[in-house]
Amino acid sequence: MDARYKSRDIERRSLDVDGLKRSFLEWLVYSVGKDARAATRRDWFHTVALAVRDRVVDRWMDTTRSYYHEDAKRVYYLSLEFLIGRLLTNSLSNLGIMDECRQALDRLGLSMEDVVDAEPDAALGNGGLGRLAACFLDSMASQGLPGYGYGIRYEFGLFEQRFENGWQVEYPEQWLQFGNPWEFARPEVLYPVQFYGRVEEFRDSVGERAYRWVDADRVLAMAYDTPVVGYGGDTINTLRLWSARATRDFNFGHFNDGAYMKAVEQKILSENLSRVLYPNDATETGKELRLKQEYFFTSASLQDILRRYLQHHTSFDNLPNKAAIQLNDTHPAIGIAELMRLLVDQHALRWDNAWEITRATFAYTNHTLLPEALEAWPVRMIERVLPRHMQIIYEINAKFLNRTKAKAAGDNARLSRLSLIDERGERRVRMGNLAFLGSHKVNGVSALHTDLMKQTVFNDFHEEFPDRINNKTNGITPRRWLKQANPALSELITTRIGQGWISDLSQISALREKADDVVFREEFRRAKRKNKKRLAAYIARQTGEEVLVDSIFDVQVKRMHEYKRQLLNVLHTIALYNEMRDNPTVSWVPVTKIFAGKAAPSYHMAKLIIKLINDVAKVVNHDPSVHDNLKVVLLPNYNVTAAEIIIPAADLSEQISTAGMEASGTGNMKLALNGALTIGTLDGANVEIREHVGPDNIFIFGMTADEVNDLRATGGFNPREVIASNPSLKRALDMISTGAFSPDDRNRYHPIVQALTDGGDHFLVTADFADYCQAQDAAMQLYRDQEEWTRKAILNTANMGWFSSDRTVNEYAEEVWDVHPVHPNHEGEGYR
Numbered sequence: 001m002d003a004r005y006k007s008r009d010i011e012r013r014s015l016d017v018d019g020l021k022r023s024f025l026e027w028l029v030y031s032v033g034k035d036a037r038a039a040t041r042r043d044w045f046h047t048v049a050l051a052v053r054d055r056v057v058d059r060w061m062d063t064t065r066s067y068y069h070e071d072a073k074r075v076y077y078l079s080l081e082f083l084i085g086r087l088l089t090n091s092l093s094n095l096g097i098m099d100e101c102r103q104a105l106d107r108l109g110l111s112m113e114d115v116v117d118a119e120p121d122a123a124l125g126n127g128g129l130g131r132l133a134a135c136f137l138d139s140m141a142s143q144g145l146p147g148y149g150y151g152i153r154y155e156f157g158l159f160e161q162r163f164e165n166g167w168q169v170e171y172p173e174q175w176l177q178f179g180n181p182w183e184f185a186r187p188e189v190l191y192p193v194q195f196y197g198r199v200e201e202f203r204d205s206v207g208e209r210a211y212r213w214v215d216a217d218r219v220l221a222m223a224y225d226t227p228v229v230g231y232g233g234d235t236i237n238t239l240r241l242w243s244a245r246a247t248r249d250f251n252f253g254h255f256n257d258g259a260y261m262k263a264v265e266q267k268i269l270s271e272n273l274s275r276v277l278y279p280n281d282a283t284e285t286g287k288e289l290r291l292k293q294e295y296f297f298t299s300a301s302l303q304d305i306l307r308r309y310l311q312h313h314t315s316f317d318n319l320p321n322k323a324a325i326q327l328n329d330t331h332p333a334i335g336i337a338e339l340m341r342l343l344v345d346q347h348a349l350r351w352d353n354a355w356e357i358t359r360a361t362f363a364y365t366n367h368t369l370l371p372e373a374l375e376a377w378p379v380r381m382i383e384r385v386l387p388r389h390m391q392i393i394y395e396i397n398a399k400f401l402n403r404t405k406a407k408a409a410g411d412n413a414r415l416s417r418l419s420l421i422d423e424r425g426e427r428r429v430r431m432g433n434l435a436f437l438g439s440h441k442v443n444g445v446s447a448l449h450t451d452l453m454k455q456t457v458f459n460d461f462h463e464e465f466p467d468r469i470n471n472k473t474n475g476i477t478p479r480r481w482l483k484q485a486n487p488a489l490s491e492l493i494t495t496r497i498g499q500g501w502i503s504d505l506s507q508i509s510a511l512r513e514k515a516d517d518v519v520f521r522e523e524f525r526r527a528k529r530k531n532k533k534r535l536a537a538y539i540a541r542q543t544g545e546e547v548l549v550d551s552i553f554d555v556q557v558k559r560m561h562e563y564k565r566q567l568l569n570v571l572h573t574i575a576l577y578n579e580m581r582d583n584p585t586v587s588w589v590p591v592t593k594i595f596a597g598k599a600a601p602s603y604h605m606a607k608l609i610i611k612l613i614n615d616v617a618k619v620v621n622h623d624p625s626v627h628d629n630l631k632v633v634l635l636p637n638y639n640v641t642a643a644e645i646i647i648p649a650a651d652l653s654e655q656i657s658t659a660g661m662e663a664s665g666t667g668n669m670k671l672a673l674n675g676a677l678t679i680g681t682l683d684g685a686n687v688e689i690r691e692h693v694g695p696d697n698i699f700i701f702g703m704t705a706d707e708v709n710d711l712r713a714t715g716g717f718n719p720r721e722v723i724a725s726n727p728s729l730k731r732a733l734d735m736i737s738t739g740a741f742s743p744d745d746r747n748r749y750h751p752i753v754q755a756l757t758d759g760g761d762h763f764l765v766t767a768d769f770a771d772y773c774q775a776q777d778a779a780m781q782l783y784r785d786q787e788e789w790t791r792k793a794i795l796n797t798a799n800m801g802w803f804s805s806d807r808t809v810n811e812y813a814e815e816v817w818d819v820h821p822v823h824p825n826h827e828g829e830g831y832r
């Protein structure tokens with residue numbers, strides 16, 4: 001072997017500073033093709049990422065080999081979204097070579113921060129649902145669970161948000177523009193996916209009725225694999241994302257006609273399938289393209305799963321013992337009909353046998369009760385796009401309803417609620433019902449949400465299948481959300497209780513006793529202050545606004561949505577502003593209101609709320625009469641990278657959704673783990689956070705889910721009365737409605753005022769306002785006593801151990817998937 005090759009071979013495995021440095025130089029020259037003098041920050045990022053990737057590959061192959069060797073049961077997490085963010089720090093940190101890498105870069109005269117900052121943020125998701133999928137990948141790999149993520153390799157992730165004159169403007173997020181060093185293209189892993197066409201009936205070899213899907217358009221799904229590095233680097237799992245490719249035979253006809261441009265157009269159209277991530281948006285998602293995306297990645301994933309299974313098995317009977325497929329929301333629910341099609345049409349299984357296998361293989365997670373977010377595709381559309389699937393859905397439905405009919409004895413209303421087809425108005429396929437029926441387990445994402453699922457959307461199904469619904473309260477990975485995002489606090493924690501918490505977050509409870517230690521409190525505050533300085537600098541860079549590091553950093557970061565009630569926070573901001581102006585001699589606790597979040601492009605109300613926040617910021621921040629006691633900032637383009645800077649710096653965490661509407665929340669968990677005190681309603685996982693951190697260490701306010709339900713049911717709520725009886729609310733609303741924040745367009749906020757008054761205030765902002773303001777006052781008073789505040793902040797961090805996604809994933813592994821850790825054999829490799 002060439003000596004030079006041999007030396008590179010050793011180089012690419014070494015984990016010490018010298019080895020890293022040498023391999024950076026090698027990569028820069030031989031793969032990026034640059035001289036050190038000419039290299040840009042981006043070149044260095046690619047160099048470092050490729051060198052780090054080298055250190056992962058052997059272990060990745062060992063892991064995969066071990067799964068095959070043990071014929072382990074695997075989990076397949078099917079998700080239309082994976083909000084993974086940047087991977088460099090994540091990989092370095094999980095491999096345990098962060099310091100070595102920093103030093104190696106240092107010796108090359110480079111700053112780690114600059115290199116890290118050159119990585120684009122992989123924004124392949126909208127919010128909580130996609131980020132949860134990313135946390136689960138980290139937790140599965142960190143615990144040695146054989147888990148695969150399957151999704152779409154969107155060319156454009158969630159749009160980049162900018163503010164122009166205070167309005168949100170969307171720009172394409174071109175994260176792949178300069179290539180992606182983490183992924184491996186797999187041009188040979190290619191599956192055909194069909195659309196349109198028609199179904200032909202025929203008699204099979206034993207004379208039974210059978211079906212084939214013919215005259216369909218074909219697109220190819222090509223795999224791209226990204227290694228998922230578990231903590232400690234022992235297990236490296238795979239995230240497989242599909243990219244659409246036109247088939248080769250696609251355009252022959254057109255070429256023969258000389259219609260070259262038409263042929264190229266067709267190719268582009270078919271590759272549009274993986275072009276862009278849909279924003280979470282009720283009207284936009286009505287598009288046929290979205291349905292095609294869902295089917296595209298689901299079909300490719302199932303074909304891949306069956307191919308892998310068949311390498312070791314000849315009959316499908318064992319499939320449920322070898323594969324657990326988790327549906328992340330209903331987006332991949334068409335997979336239930338697709339697996340039936342693959343088993344019955346392609347592999348000639350009997351229907352009942354195929355159905356048993358399908359149900360035992362799938363499980364479904366529901367993430368929302370909002371009716372507008374429950375997918376229901378028009379029957380006409382499915383008939384046209386996926387004709388065979390529509391037949392299969394009818395068949396599943398007929399069999400189920402027939403069986404149920406016998407028991408339901410004439411209760412037609414109940415049968416029509418259970419049906420997979422919604423017959424009211426345009427006929428639609430209820431994907432939630434399909435997912436429920438085709439799964440052996442169905443879960444909600446917090447205790448409250450799961451209860452509400454049983455009582456509302458899936459009430460009839462729950463009666464029908466009382467053992468199927470279970471709860472799996474969400475979690476977050478402590479690796480990214482504490483260790484990486486908050487080095488100041490995580491180092492402090494490690495010096496006091498060791499590093500066991502990183503892989504077993506329950507150990508963080510050892511910090512409880514430190515809450516009474518005055519020295520520890522001082523250090524805890526110092527860490528928070530460091531993070532606040534970092535955020536203040538970020539705010540200044542992003543918005544030009546200078547904020548006081550010693551003010552309360554009051555943070556609301558999440559998608560902009562009426563149910564999340566950013567408006568409630570804005571109204572409190574205006575009320576506080578008025579109070580400060582009215583009482584200039586009072587010594588106020590300075591407050592910085594920090595917002596960030598994207599609005600779906602066609603969600604006009606949410607976009608108007610963004611404009612309002614920016615307008616309020618303009619007035620408040622330039623009013624000398626509040627003496628810097630109040631600042632309002634709305635940070636643009638909230639994404640994982642921004643969250644990593646904002647969350648560790650927060651003092652107060654806003655979790656103020658209308659009770660019963662937020663399924664769980666995970667930002668609430670990240671903030672509390674980083675020592676922010678929550679101000680929140682008894683909604684989603686806030687309920688469980690209160691149980692864990694203790695009612696004295698959280699500010700709970702507002703109506704409960706039951707109260708909201710009763711109030712809405714009786715129709716007895718009149719926002720006008722509430723407003724009239726609360727002068728500070730009335731004044732705040734009057735200012736909005738008379739144009740105090742929009743002198744250039746005094747009617748701009750008419751729709752907001754209208755929604756809160758004559759519109760009936762569906763989200764009960766006015767109803768919770770007074771109570772919310774009281775909770776805010778209590779928080780401000782407490783903040784004056786820094787010792788007490790810090791004590792409570794420490795107790796938050798110390799009591800959040802249960803919210804690790806390791807715990808969540810273990811619960812799924814034991815109670816839903818029945819999968820077990822595999823310990824990869826690394827004997828063959830030599831770099832340790």
Ligand code: GFP
Pocket residue numbers: 126127128129130132367368445474559662663664665666684
């Ligand atoms: C959704 C729900 C959240 C929940 C996440 C993850 O998030 O309450 O925490 O899913 O289960 F709304 P979004 O995608 O809507 O942010």
